[in-house]
Amino acid sequence: MMSLFRKGRAVIYMKIMPNRMDYGFLRYQEEFEQKALSVLRSGRYVLGEEVANFEKNFAAYTGAEHCVGLASGLDALWIAARLLGIGQGDEVIVQGNTYIASVMGITINGALPVFVEPDAYYQIDADRIEEKITEKTKAVMVVHLYGLVADMGKITRICQKHGLKLIEDCAQSHGALYRGKMTGTFGDAGCFSFYPSKNLGAFGDAGAIVTNNAELAGNARIFRNYGSEKRYYNKVVGANSRLDELQAGLLNVRLAHMAEITAERRMLAERYGSGITARGLLLPMERENTESVWHQYVIRTHRRQELMDYLNEKGIGTLIHYPVPPHLAQAYAGLGHKKGDLPVTEEYADTVLSLPMYTGMKPEEQQYILECLGAFR
Numbered sequence: 001m002m003s004l005f006r007k008g009r010a011v012i013y014m015k016i017m018p019n020r021m022d023y024g025f026l027r028y029q030e031e032f033e034q035k036a037l038s039v040l041r042s043g044r045y046v047l048g049e050e051v052a053n054f055e056k057n058f059a060a061y062t063g064a065e066h067c068v069g070l071a072s073g074l075d076a077l078w079i080a081a082r083l084l085g086i087g088q089g090d091e092v093i094v095q096g097n098t099y100i101a102s103v104m105g106i107t108i109n110g111a112l113p114v115f116v117e118p119d120a121y122y123q124i125d126a127d128r129i130e131e132k133i134t135e136k137t138k139a140v141m142v143v144h145l146y147g148l149v150a151d152m153g154k155i156t157r158i159c160q161k162h163g164l165k166l167i168e169d170c171a172q173s174h175g176a177l178y179r180g181k182m183t184g185t186f187g188d189a190g191c192f193s194f195y196p197s198k199n200l201g202a203f204g205d206a207g208a209i210v211t212n213n214a215e216l217a218g219n220a221r222i223f224r225n226y227g228s229e230k231r232y233y234n235k236v237v238g239a240n241s242r243l244d245e246l247q248a249g250l251l252n253v254r255l256a257h258m259a260e261i262t263a264e265r266r267m268l269a270e271r272y273g274s275g276i277t278a279r280g281l282l283l284p285m286e287r288e289n290t291e292s293v294w295h296q297y298v299i300r301t302h303r304r305q306e307l308m309d310y311l312n313e314k315g316i317g318t319l320i321h322y323p324v325p326p327h328l329a330q331a332y333a334g335l336g337h338k339k340g341d342l343p344v345t346e347e348y349a350d351t352v353l354s355l356p357m358y359t360g361m362k363p364e365e366q367q368y369i370l371e372c373l374g375a376f377r
């Protein structure tokens with residue numbers, strides 16, 4: 001491709017956002033619009049045929065036996081934890097560098113999050129889990145952050161050895177594989193978000209639990225609908241976390257294209273990986289025997305603010321996932337953590353930067369980003 005630079009100055013200026021959800025819509029526009037119309041005309045809007053189909057399709061996609069559609073990823077996390085018996089007085093092990101929703105999935109139930117540092121792949125450091133296990137530990141919550149994959153071999157062995165529940169937060173890892181097996185199917189429950197910006201995104205809030213445990217699936221089905229199996233006969237105090245027909249229908253459309261959506265992200269990540277040559281930028285790595293789905297492409301640099309400002313000047317938007325780790329969030333001041341408690345987590349929070357990554361990124365957009373990065377001094 002022809003260089004976009006003349007004597008070091010960009011002559012072509014592009015405006016590139018960190019994420020473009022409209023591109024993902026436009027690619028399958030006709031199918032989305034037809035589905036939306038058919039749901040609107042159906043007269044059935046909550047927990048109907050589209051939801052039942054999506055649950056069947058998504059279970060088949062992940063390889064799990066059951067899928068229960070819910071209203072959000074956070075609901076999937078806290079409802080799974082609740083139904084697995086996690087509550088007041090229990091400890092749940094979770095990585096320090098995650099989106100705060102993972103931690104809220106634990107604390108909503110009155111349980112205590114016990115933070116473990118991440119490894120070089122941004123995932124929970126499996127070698128540092130056992131030192132955090134106490135007699136109060138009930139579960140490990142694994143987050144496949146950025147669409148990369150945690151060391152599930154070691155983690156499942158630890159959970160089996162200590163009799164711990166295993167919950168996977170797959171909000172960023174739809175389709176990601178560990179030794180050919182899909183994330184979300186290694187433990188007791190795989191919790192998914194279909195928030196619009198996720199790899200499998202709806203057009204509003206949506207989530208799901210996948211599991212091979214029929215009892216858990218049945219309980220989740222009851223719990224999401226005010227604890228009732230039969231209308232107006234309530235067995236337990238539940239929640240309203242129903243998935244609606246419109247979202248489920250639109251998810252069915254996108255799910256049919258997931259192979260293409262994932263392959264595209266993997267190609268974009270590969271191009272970043274081979275195209276970024278600037279010194280001082282640390283690139284993300286894919287663990288052996290895993291396939292990442294690249295929800296984010298996260299680099300690290302000690303010159304983050306400088307780089308962000310520079311890219312911003314070139315019209316390229318970037319994001320930080322995440323600037324404040326949960327243990328230092330104001331919301332969790334009550335846990336009594338202080339700066340320095342999780343040095344690796346904090347180092348990542350200070351240096352990570354997510355480059356633009358989305359369905360429908362144009363080759364010239366990525367080329368422009370690479371050229372700008374290459375000219376960063």
Ligand SMILES: *Cc1c(COP(=O)(O)O)cnc(C)c1O
Nearest residue numbers: 072073074099101102171193195
């Ligand atoms: C998005 C996300 C969630 C929460 O999902 P919502 O659907 O927004 O509730 C949980 N965990 C992680 C890691 C996420 O990225």
